[in-house]
Amino acid sequence: MSDLTESTGALDTSDGIYFAPLLPWQKTLWSQLTKRVSTSQQSLPHAMLAAGMQGMGKRAFVWRLVAWLLCRQRDTHPFGACAECESCQWLRSGTHPSLQVLPIVSMPVSVENANNKEAASSSVKDKKSAKAASNSALKIKVDDIRALQPFIYQGGQGMRICVLDHAEKMTVAAANALLKTLEEPQAQVHLFLLSDTPAQLLPTIKSRVQQLPLQTIEPATAVEYVTQALGSTVNREAVGTAAIEQLIQLANGAPLAAIALAQAPWYSKRALWLTTWQALRSGKRSSIAASDYWQTQLSIIEFIQLSELMLLDMRRVCLGLSELQKDISLSVALDTYQPTDSGLEGFATSLQQTKIALQQNVQEKFAYDKLMQELAYL
Secondary structure (H helix, E strand, O other): OHHHHHHOOOOOOOHHHHHOOOOHHHHHHHHHHHHHHHOOOOOOOOEEEEEOOOOOOHHHHHHHHHHHHHOOOHHHOOOOOOOOOHHHHHHHHOOOOOEEEEOHHHOOOOHHHHHHHHHHHOOOOOHHHHHHHHHHHHOEOHHHHHHHHHHHHOOOOOOEEEEEOOHHHEOHHHHHHHHHHHHOOOOOEEEEEEEOOHHHOOHHHHOOOEEOOOOOOOHHHHHHHHHHHHOOEEOOEEOOHHHHHHHHHHOOOOHHHHHHHHHOOOHHHHHHHHHHHHHHHHOOOOHHHHHHHHHOOOOHHHHHHHHHHHHHHHHHHHOOOOOOOOOOOHHHHHHHOOOOHHHHHHHHHHHHHHHHHHHOOOOHHHHHHHHHHHHOOO
16 A cells, blocks of 8 residues: 555645644644743754654644744744744745755745746656656765755854655665764754655664654544545545545545545546456456556556555455445455455556556556556456
């Protein structure tokens, strides 16, 4: 489910994230941290880790806290940065002298700045090269950490903040270089590490940071938030509490991911996928005809995301567990025929191989044709 979760983590990456409303399940932690800052006898930990799956709002919380910590009017704005002072304006422009972000592409930017960045990168025509460049841009290297040292160790400059996003992508050399900074706290310097997969962080890094408790969300709070965000509709159809709870369950309890899942173009086509699979397996429809049809409905990547969700639930039913999707009669379809474990594993492998092939510029039509042929034998 990790690929699905990764692809559906709803996140505002514009500079508005600094001043966005506080998420309901983060109010208690916000109150605790801001009170520590406001009390002269206490302060925030030197280094903090916001970790966990996408869609829980950890980045929204950290960027909001960063803006508040740097805000010149925070004493009179306990619930968030004022959005008007000089510090807040520097944040909007991406030029705050007291903030360093690694990798730089993670810094929230305005739509205008984002368009400028997109235009600058439009010269990269080859998709494979663009993908490689994107992955490389997220890596934090040892030279990046070393470049932070003058910023961290300059004295008498007031509060300074470093944000390391995708911290799990640090090279080993970069992580070892960061350890020195973590072991030698500097006054008024705070480090925020963000990670979607904290298990990939070095134990020595995790042992020297304080993890922010951002992953506990009461089910009722999640349901209420998702319901309000979607306006009680999914794909323009009214939905009840059961449908909202299903979305949250499919998103592993992450409200923002549940919202993005509901808004994904493929979510409404789950029953159609099931019908297509049954028609292919029974020989009532050719794989080429099915491929031609689905190419008009979804991109190949969207179809893969849909297929991953369907495989996940099919595996549950085949193991004797109840299906997560109660609205498409999956268990009824599997009453008459259940794929073998090897068949499910083989199709899952094909989906992963197709992702790799697409990065190597394989045409979508060929990829679609091949997947439909394999789906017919599932």
